[in-house]
Amino acid sequence: MGKLFNVSSSPHVRDRITTQNLMFDVVIAMIPASVYGVWQFGFNALLVLVATVVACVLSEYVYEKLMKKPITITDGSAVVTGMILALNMPPEIPVWIPMLGGVFAIVVVKQLYGGLGQNFMNPALAARCFLLISFAGFMNDFSAASIGFDSVSGATPLAQLRAGQEVDLAALVIGRIPGTIGEVSVIALLIGAVYMIVRKVISPRIPLIYIGTVAVFIFVFGGFDVTYTLSEICAGGLIFGAFFMATDYVTSPLTVKGQVVYGIILGVLTGTFRLWGASPEGVSYAIILSNLLVPLIEKATLPTAFGKGGSKK
Amino acid sequence: MGLATFIGGIHPYEGKELSEDxxxxxxxxxxxxxxxxxxxxxxGAPAKPLVAKGDHVLKGQIIAEAGGFISANVLCSVSGTxxxxxxxxxxxxxxVQSIIVENDGEEEAIEGFGTERDFTKLSKEEIRQIIKDAGIVGLGGAGFPTHVKLTPKDENAIDYVIVNGAECEPYLTSDYRVMMERPEEIIAGLKVILQLFDNARGIIGIENNKPQAIKKLTEMVKDEPRIEVRPLLTKYPQGGERTLIYAVTGREINxxxxxxxxxxxxxxxxxVASIYNAVCRTTPLIRKIITVTGDAVAEPQNFEVRxxxxxxxxxxxAGGFKTEPxxxxSGGPMMGQALFSLDFPVAKTSSALTTFTKDQVAAMEPTPCIRCGRCVSVCPEHLVPPLMMSASLRNDLEKFQSLNGMECVECGCCAYTCPAKRPLTQAFKEMRKAVAASRRK
Structure with missing residues (x-):
């Protein structure tokens, strides 16, 4: 036979899932929270979202072009980073701040360490922490005048809880509260979370253990108060962080046991920061600190290979 | 109790509808x-030829004898020169060194070929000798000599004889056809094996995507006290030896x-059917059931060939190719060998010829690992493929072994499921060869 056939090593078939459509699913899952944020906070929120995503994608393109690397912006990971960063911004922030954060996330945290899959911290969160330290005034200003409900004090529910005030749990669940663009509506976030779980993009393991640990921690050290504990869970960035940031593939452990350990560490750190830290919020710092522990956690939790666990006769 | 199965595994497109009926x-x-x-x-060791150029050979004649303890006879499947x-x-x-025979079309067989024999009157040693003489090896693909398998150190310690009817490899239907058309051969063959192991129960494990086979065999063994049919969850690689043993008995081997x-x-x-034919019909292993399938052949179907x-x-x-493949x-898409030519013979371990009009793998460019963990959750051996892959890329044999890389069964689940299309299984095969070679030094 004259014709040449394709020859390769098995397996000769592959699943349909690609990196690109996984990233696309994460983008879809963030749409409910984004829409809610824009609807509640208005035009500047939309501007922040678009500008941050553009900044991330563009900086990835420019960096790869300058470094003569293959252009990978179509894999969707820069879009995801941009959206997560934008949803972590206060609604009235000047647009240049999240754009600067986007460049930092992509160039410093992701590309300098080798690009997709090589970063040891969640790029969006590292950028957020960078902005929190650099522009504390802008980043902690939630006194959005344009929002159509009573927020004269401008204090976020977490700050109110800190100050010993009661918060309205129903408002927390719906999202009628001040906060960052994407973190306010628990319902919108859970719709996205369920979407990701149903589509098997993420496993619920890390988020549930994380939230569960925070709940136990706050309940025990916060005075055995159920309403207070529930308010702490729904307020701030916990739901958003647990489902969308702690589950980041690159910066969370591969092993099942490791994911359990990781979830517990996240919960303990978040609870500690929230109860006794300098700021009422603690999710971002808890996640990036735990990111650093991932290689160690993985090393300590390697699974026992099949048949290596001793005879079960 | 739910269906027997294992932890991990995948559900690739089965493609069995092409040829199962x-x-x-x-x-x-x-x-x-x-x-x-x-x-x-x-x-094991290659067989040693017993014939020379010009010799006249008969159907069923041993033309090469086992070249060691772990080895098997090779028999002639026709008569000729x-x-x-x-x-x-x-x-x-x-x-591979091969004996070439030109078929004279006379079908002249060795003496006694095809005579009926009552296996219950045979001793254990006689049965093992017949199986050895018949050249029977594991026909599922590995080709481990069957008489060796049937001669364990302590035959009383064997409490399960498992017949592997999982046929989990996509596209393959030859075992299914044997179960549907020749179930009595399977059951009789299993009885022969059970005669060797006094303490054993016979279990026929069948994936539940073959309900008719389960029904048929269950019906046939309902009066057999030592035999039962165990439906298995349809999941690749359910038919792997280790995963099957685990599913049926809960025991793990490495x-x-x-x-x-x-x-x-x-x-x-x-x-098992071949054991029946060798022992009860004096018909040694000279034929094989082969599925010829895929979207490139005109009429996908199952053949019995010499x-x-x-x-x-x-x-x-099978009507030739309807489109150029x-x-x-050779085999199925998960573990089969890609072929560059059709000019090779049906061997004992052949199971199928799968042909694809379009090669879905060729155009795939691997992208960086995003550590999604899909490979970790599908690995039936509970390994961590991304860490093994980074050891492979550094050619770090020691690290690869410390990550239990030698436990890999090369089933292909990790590479199948990888969204970044990374050649995980392929890299592990290379590493396993390198480690095996370094151990031989």
Missing amino acids: KPIKVLASEKGETMVYPLSQHI VKGIEPRLVANGAM SSMLPADAGCVVDNIDT LGTNYQRLVDA EKMI
């Missing part, structure tokens, strides 16, 4: 046909253990 078609041998018998169609002993291409792309260490003997459907038949004949018998595989 096609009865086994017997392809008669043809006068003048050139038959090729590789001396190495099994795990030895044309020579020379290297010939086999399915895995290697050139790469340094044999099934006998867990009190099990595992044999493939067609192996060992040594050229693959081109199978394609012709881009890829041809």
Whole structure:
């Protein structure tokens, strides 16, 4: 036979899932929270979202072009980073701040360490922490005048809880509260979370253990108060962080046991920061600190290979 | 109790509907046909030829004898004349020393060929000798000599004889057809094996995507006190030896253990049928059931052919190609060997010819690992493929071994499921070869 056939090593078939459509699913899952944020906070929120995503994608393109690397912006990971960063911004922030954060996330945290899959911290969160330290005034200003409900004090529910005030749990669940663009509506976030779980993009393991640990921690050290504990869970960035940031593939452990350990560490750190830290919020710092522990956690939790666990006769 | 299964695994497209309802078609041998018998169609030492160029050989004659304890006889499947002993291409792309016989079309068989025999009157030693003489090896693909498997250190320690009817590899339907058309051979063959192991129960494990086979065999064994049919969850690689033993018995074995260490003997459907034919019908292993399938052949179906038949004949018998195949595989798509030519013989471990009009793998560019963990959750051996992959990329044999890389069964689940399309299984195969080579030094 004259014709040449394709020859390769098995397996000769592959699943349909690609990196690109996984990233696309994460983008879809963030749409409910984004829409809610824009609807509640208005035009500047939309501007922040678009500008941050553009900044991330563009900086990835420019960096790869300058470094003569293959252009990978179509894999969707820069879009995801941009959206997560934008949803972590206060609604009235000047647009240049999240754009600067986007460049930092992509160039410093992701590309300098080798690009997709090589970063040891969640790029969006590292950028957020960078902005929190650099522009504390802008980043902690939630006194959005344009929002159509009573927020004269401008204090976020977490700050109110800190100050010993009661918060309205129903408002927390719906999202009628001040906060960052994407973190306010628990319902919108859970719709996205369920979407990701149903589509098997993420496993619920890390988020549930994380939230569960925070709940136990706050309940025990916060005075055995159920309403207070529930308010702490729904307020701030916990739901958003647990489902969308702690589950980041690159910066969370591969092993099942490791994911359990990781979830517990996240919960303990978040609870500690929230109860006794300098700021009422603690999710971002808890996640990036735990990111650093991932290689160690993985090393300590390697699974026992099949048949290596001793005879079960 | 739920269906028996294991942890991990995948659900690839099965493709069995192409050929599952096609009865086994017997392809008669043809006068003048050139038959090729590789001396190495099994795990272990190659067989030693007993014939020379010009010799007249008979159907069922041993033309090469086992070359060691772990080795197997090679038998002639036709009568004719030895044309020579020379290297010939086999399915895995290697050139293997082979005996070439030209079929004289006379079907002249050895004495006693085909006579009925009552296995209950045979001693254990006689049964093992018959199986050894018949050249039977594991027909599921590995090719481990069956008489060795049936001679464990302590035969009383064997409490399960498992017949592997999972047929989890996509596209393959030959075992299914044997279960549907020749179930009595399977049950009788299993009884022969059970006669060797007094303390054992016989379990026929079948994936639940073959409900008719489960029904048929369950009905047939309902009065057999020592035999039962166990439906298995349809999941690849359910038919792997280790995963099957776990599903049926809950026992785990690793790469340094044999099934006998867990009190099990595992044999493939067609192996058990071949044992029946050798012991009860004095018909040694001279034929094989082969599925010819895929979207490139005109009429996908199942054939019974003589060992040594050229693959081109199978394609012709299936109506040739309706479209030019881009890829041809000996075996199924998960673990089969890609072929660059059809000019090789049907061997004991052949199971199928799968043909694809479009090769879905060729155009895939691997992208960076995003550590999604899908490979970790599908690995039936509970390994961590991304860490093994980074050891592979650094060619770090020690790290690879410390990550239990030698436990990998090369089932392909990790590479199948990888969204970044990374060649995980392929890299592990190379590493395993390198480690094995370094251990031999």
